Amino acid sequence: MTETPPPDNEDSRLAAPAPSRRLPDTLPGIDMGAFREMVRGNDDMIRKLLGKFLDAYGGKAAEIGADVEAGNFQRAIGAAHALKGVSGNIRATEVFEAAKALEAALKAAPEGPDIGSRLTDLAGALDKVMAGLSDALGHPPNPPA
Numbered sequence: 001m002t003e004t005p006p007p008d009n010e011d012s013r014l015a016a017p018a019p020s021r022r023l024p025d026t027l028p029g030i031d032m033g034a035f036r037e038m039v040r041g042n043d044d045m046i047r048k049l050l051g052k053f054l055d056a057y058g059g060k061a062a063e064i065g066a067d068v069e070a071g072n073f074q075r076a077i078g079a080a081h082a083l084k085g086v087s088g089n090i091r092a093t094e095v096f097e098a099a100k101a102l103e104a105a106l107k108a109a110p111e112g113p114d115i116g117s118r119l120t121d122l123a124g125a126l127d128k129v130m131a132g133l134s135d136a137l138g139h140p141p142n143p144p145a
Helices: 010-015 032-038 043-057 060-069 073-089 093-108 114-137
Strands: none
Touching: 032 043, 043 073, 043 114, 060 073, 060 114, 073 093, 073 114, 093 114
8 A cells, every 4th residue: 555645734844944044043243032032033034134134234334424424414314313223123232322322423413523433333333243144144235325
């Protein structure tokens, strides 16, 4: 008598991601524990969100710096605010804190002496996160537009 193979259970294949799809438990500058908790352990969602962040925000500190130099202070404030929100969502805590400090400094005195150091802090925090994401996701960030 020939045995019938078990039915293909698509639900069980989708429920457990392949081991190679799981991201590391630690990534530079990102609280992966808090991020995983927020998305209920969905590494596919984490991979998607981190990939979008990698593609969209790698050159953001330079863009904000260019806006400041050009006197486009409202645009710089808006970009810092957006980066603060997105980095908070993905639990990139150092980027979040640096973007928050830069936004506050730009609102207080857009041509003030703190802007340069705040931009440097943001660039350093972003570089750290982008390097870790590039390694974990297997592709470099997109160059700034």
